[in-house]
Amino acid sequence: MDKEGKLNYLKEKQEERLFSGAYYARKAKETLAGSNGFANRSERIDNQINTRFAIASGSKIFTAIAICKLVEDGIISFDSKLKDCLDVEFPYFDKGITIHHLLTHTSGVYDYFNEDIMDDFELLWKSRPMYHIRSPRDFLPMFQFEKMQANVNSEFQYNNTGYILLGLIIEQVTKCNFTEFVEERIFHKAGMKNSGYFEMDCLPERTALGYMEDSEGTWKTNLYSLPVKGGPDGGAYVTVEDRIKFWKALMNYQLLSKEMTHILLKPRVVVVAEDNIYYGYCGYMELGDNKQIVKYIQMGYDPGVNFREVYYPDTKTIIAVCSNEQDGAYELLKEIENIL
Numbered sequence: 001m002d003k004e005g006k007l008n009y010l011k012e013k014q015e016e017r018l019f020s021g022a023y024y025a026r027k028a029k030e031t032l033a034g035s036n037g038f039a040n041r042s043e044r045i046d047n048q049i050n051t052r053f054a055i056a057s058g059s060k061i062f063t064a065i066a067i068c069k070l071v072e073d074g075i076i077s078f079d080s081k082l083k084d085c086l087d088v089e090f091p092y093f094d095k096g097i098t099i100h101h102l103l104t105h106t107s108g109v110y111d112y113f114n115e116d117i118m119d120d121f122e123l124l125w126k127s128r129p130m131y132h133i134r135s136p137r138d139f140l141p142m143f144q145f146e147k148m149q150a151n152v153n154s155e156f157q158y159n160n161t162g163y164i165l166l167g168l169i170i171e172q173v174t175k176c177n178f179t180e181f182v183e184e185r186i187f188h189k190a191g192m193k194n195s196g197y198f199e200m201d202c203l204p205e206r207t208a209l210g211y212m213e214d215s216e217g218t219w220k221t222n223l224y225s226l227p228v229k230g231g232p233d234g235g236a237y238v239t240v241e242d243r244i245k246f247w248k249a250l251m252n253y254q255l256l257s258k259e260m261t262h263i264l265l266k267p268r269v270v271v272v273a274e275d276n277i278y279y280g281y282c283g284y285m286e287l288g289d290n291k292q293i294v295k296y297i298q299m300g301y302d303p304g305v306n307f308r309e310v311y312y313p314d315t316k317t318i319i320a321v322c323s324n325e326q327d328g329a330y331e332l333l334k335e336i337e338n339i340l
Contacts, residue, residue, distance in 0.1 A: 003032070022034065050206055053323070054237050054302065054305045057299065058238075064283075088144070102162040102166050104269050105162060133228060133229070134229040167232025190249035222305070283296065284297040294314075296313070305323075307321070
């Protein structure tokens with residue numbers, strides 16, 4: 001199938017699946033890109049390749065890289081303890097929690113949104129105004145005085161609180177706002193000119209609104225379903241092309257040294273043993289039978305947000321899919337993987 005045939009095939013699949021969003025894929029010198037659906041349903045504004053999309057937890061890798069930069073600069077280490085890095089009282093947290101534990105979701109701290117128990121992020125804001133959540137410190141009342149949910153250094157259990165804590169550490173040791181630090185030290189260096197941590201009540205041009213569909217087929221935006229501004233555990237906005245630029249900059253050692261990049265990308269803990277899925281400081285990855293990394297996997301889910309991405313290190317193939325609805329990114333990504 002030639003390039004035109006692939007693009008036509010993917011256009012058909014987007015329409016068939018009622019996909020709303022954009023994708024960008026690159027393998028060797030071949031690129032595929034496309035979009036479908038509406039960035040704004042009321043005004044019938046189409047999604048485009050340069051539309052900015054929220055990516056939820058797909059931005060945790062930015063927090064991890066920011067931490068790696070501080071380790072590289074000798075300010076902290078992966079063995080640094082939470083209690084020594086942050087001047088905040090956590091009376092029920094284990095004193096042995098390290099930055100390594102927070103990065104790998106093995107700290108055991110109370111997760112303000114435990115996805116094993118809750119399946120609707122929107123419920124968090126029923127009694128807590130989401131418009132007050134604009135910085136990492138605003139999350140503290142949601143977990144500061146809670147007890148541990150597991151032992152430190154336990155098996156992998158996805159944990160959003162751990163990344164809020166990492167963001168608080170970054171702010172304390174750098175004396176800089178977390179989002180400004182990431183935008184300056186990562187986005188700008190990678191040439192991600194269209195990406196940022198935008199406030200939902202003050203979005204820039206070309207930004208897709210997130211949409212949710214109820215049981216009666218009515219659509220509403222996610223304005224009242226998420227914190228106003230994203231932070232260390234998720235919520236950045238990107239274009240699909242900017243994610244391609246991000247991986248190029250990362251793998252060309254523009255963001256971290258070669259040695260630190262390898263530390264970032266190394267598998268650390270088992271997630272699903274039978275599927276060879278591991279987690280490292282950079283996120284999920286799939287290993288082959290020879291324990292070599294087949295692909296890195298990024299994902300993000302929020303009300304009205306759906307993001308999936310893969311990077312194959314052997315071929316340098318990268319596929320990024322952003323959606324401004326609940327579903328669809330994974331299915332389209334699999335279609336792109338199949339034809340590439």
